[in-house]
Amino acid sequence: xTDSKNFNKIIHLSFPPNTSGRPVxxxxxxxxxxxxxxxxxxxxxRLEGSMTLEITGLEEDYHKGINYLKENGVRLIPVAQKIxxxxxxxxxxxxxxxxxxxxxxxxxxxxxxxxxxLDKCTACGLCTKVCPVRAMxxxxxx
Numbered sequence: 001x002t003d004s005k006n007f008n009k010i011i012h013l014s015f016p017p018n019t020s021g022r023p024v025x026x027x028x029x030x031x032x033x034x035x036x037x038x039x040x041x042x043x044x045x046r047l048e049g050s051m052t053l054e055i056t057g058l059e060e061d062y063h064k065g066i067n068y069l070k071e072n073g074v075r076l077i078p079v080a081q082k083i084x085x086x087x088x089x090x091x092x093x094x095x096x097x098x099x100x101x102x103x104x105x106x107x108x109x110x111x112x113x114x115x116x117x118l119d120k121c122t123a124c125g126l127c128t129k130v131c132p133v134r135a136m137x138x139x140x141x142x
Contacts, residue, residue, distance in 0.1 A: 012053075
């Protein structure tokens with residue numbers, strides 16, 4: 001049985017043209033009692049959509065909502081796979097800290113090391129633009 005604890009998850013969705021104009025995300029709130037925050041959204045000229053969402057609710061409702069999205073042709077892409085850090089290249093200079101809007105990058109005050117929490121990452125890419133050694137990069141697998 002799925003745990004019913006309240007939790008928060010960031011996901012990236014890819015919509016085919018026949019779904020991008022339908023209220024499937026809105027239905028997450030209506031049908032499954034989930035709260036969502038749209039972090040990033042785009043529809044290209046071919047009417048394919050992409051959206052990064054932060055979803056909050058009961059875990060059981062989350063899984064029902066995700067199944068609903070999949071049944072409607074929406075593809076889920078784990079956000080954690082979109083940004084990667086090359087641990088050997090990272091100098092822990094902290095340039096990325098000021099750019100990270102979600103707190104996925106933080107400073108360990110004892111060790112002075114930059115920590116990267118994949119679960120908080122929305123794959124906005126701001127960290128990749130300021131990293132002087134290019135340790136933060138878009139994952140080529142996506």
